[in-house]
Amino acid sequence: MKPSTDTTSRRRWLMISFAFLATLINYLDRQTLSVAAPVLREQFHMSAVTYSRVVFCFLFAYTIMNGVSGPLIDRLGTRLGYALCIAWWSAAAILHAFSRGALSLGIFRFLLGAGEAGNWPAAIRIVAEWFPKNERAMASGIFNSGSAAGSIIAPPLVAFILLRYGWEYAFVVVGVLGFVWLAFWWPTYQSPPEVVGEVQVPVPGAWKLFKTRFVWSFTFAKIFLDPVWYFYTFWFPEYLKTARHFDMAQIGKFAWIPFLVAGSGNIVGGWFSGWLIRRGLEVTVARKTSITLFAILMMAAIPAVLAPSAAMSIAWVSVAMTGYTGALASMLTLPADVFPKNAVASVYGLASMGSGFGGMLFTLITGWAVEHYSYTPVFIGFGLIPLLCATILWTLTKSPEQAI
Template identity: 45%
Template sequence: MRWYIAGTIFLATTINYIDRQALSVAAPVIRKDLGLNNEQYGWIVSAFLLAYAIMQVVSGRLIDKVGTKKGFGIAVIWWSIANILHAFGRGLFSLGAFRFLLGIGEAGNYPAAMKAVSEWFPKKERSKAVGILNMGPGMGAIIAPPLMAWLILSFGWKMAFVITGAIGFLWLFLWRWIYHPPENHPKISEAERAYILSDRPFEAIAEKTPWLHYFKYKEVWGAALARFVSDGAFYFFVFWLPSWLADVKGFSLTDIGLFAWIPFVLSDIGSFTGGWASSKLLENGVSLDTSRKRIIWIGAIGVIPVLGCLYIESAYWAIALISFALFATQFKQAALFTLPIDLFPKNEAASVWGITGSAGSFGAMLFTPVIGWLVDTISYSPIFVIVAFLHIISAILVTLFIPKIKTLTP
């Protein structure tokens, strides 16, 4: 049953990223239709990331309070409605407002998902479960380009947002039916229940702590700063890859639909492989600390070859390099995203993950308008240089601030 739960969360994360990336696929059409430049598009994206950053902290606390099932459902309803509202966008300010609303709702996805993982999986399987649900961003990015391209060509960009926004309501029926805590799930076997709860006695069960209390831990700072510097590198490809293909490589909307999804296939494979590899290391007797950090460093180094995009003319070889970079990125993130639920017990998981996720979104929010300004004033080249090394900085921060990964007692 725990793997059915993981699969359901993976579907939610996939829908989350279909709705999130819908704008990036439609961006070349919307910019032309509404007369927006790259810097204005960057500010629209930043509006999403600002709300996403603020609300990950808030939603983490709310989900810890109201519970995983209810909290996840509210988040999906909110972001689905916000995505539909994009159909009424008329320019910079209205689209920015709707992106802000989308960010409020979508911020609940990962805190709720990580809390569910902490409830349903013992420590030795958590990175594997996180690897599965973290395939959602890649799957959403795989589906979004061809789906949005077809919807835009068939019905126009406004109706495309209405249709993609409606998908979340279908998922809600599945979630309401399948999700219960393992302690009282009606479909779980006694053997699986005992297995899931097997390491609970070894987790510190803390009283609810004030939000600011977590900042006394250097480990929280390390995980948060690691996300702050590296999340923007991933969002560059999520939000700007279709525009780069159109602006630099001359791709049409049809071409974007045919090819822009390919790097995110490798992204998904990287996420699953990173989660599996970390769990395998644990099973083979490698310490939790070493298994997580080894995956983080291998992934960080693997992003550097994306610099080759500056020197090759072929769009297809460039897509291959970006695909490898996204594989490495998500290979790393499968371990990095697991750190909050490694460091804190399950009843604190959503709150701590919300802090680190918020830091990542703030970093991406600040990076995004810089991307737009660089594209309008220089080119995409300096952005590729920055993106190539942000994950190395992220890995260094984890190493410095988290000398040993172990469960802390708030």
């Protein structure tokens, strides 16, 4: 797709800014528990294993709803589909304030995960509708940098609210932000004229899509990529407290740093992929080359856990997380490169559902390993599994005709 007018060209950056802000809010809601975990674990008497089960509740709902939200957004359209998702997860975030133990906390995490699953299929559909192929990785990097921005803001913001007013208010404040976003989104968003008027390509059903070589290969690749981010998102503040002996004030002061650095990976990864395409590399080859190089960067998790000081550990984690965001900028665009626009959310949702099961498994393994051993084998594992992602990706098909 090529924007037909200067107005359309300018408007697409407004649309991607909505996706950026939604992703930022998504991660604020998600990270509130991670920052508050040391306090809630003590108040609710949760062990590392119990906490991993609470995280599991989120991932279970997130996983199942990935397979539902993608096709639902393709059916309802970007405007309505995105609005329903953010309204759901914002309400669920506020409900966390009423938690009275691990069980109720797990239920509210389940509801949050069910709503948050729709963010990426909807955002990727915006990219597919508004941006040409050579700009999609950059656009994806821009909206996905909202995850880093949300993770940067969450530690100091949540720690401040928690220490000043109590953990309940932290969940309420971040939950309300989603409804503020919704008030601006609903009257503003529209699909570009080219998409509104184009003939929709018939899309195979979910099971037929999943049986295609692209979708199952892409799914298995995500199984060995996405859990890396889940680990840093859900466990990094706990790691700082348990292994590096940080208190809540120190967590609020330093836990955001790797997420700030990781934000650069979204932009650099998106730019690098587009640069390879402009140099003449075939689109999917450019995406996979970029992902492979950033997967190697994620091996920085290994020296992170072995570092003698907390400062060095945070620095190495920053490098590893930048590797993830750099790789994800290209991963997010692959479905749009291969499938028609009205199938993109479905394909990404199905693949994310598969990878979510991997995330759940790795989360339970993390809790068990931390409880019985230490964080060392966990960091080593998350430093190596992205290499499996890169290896699997090279089995993907190269063209829409092969994919469908």
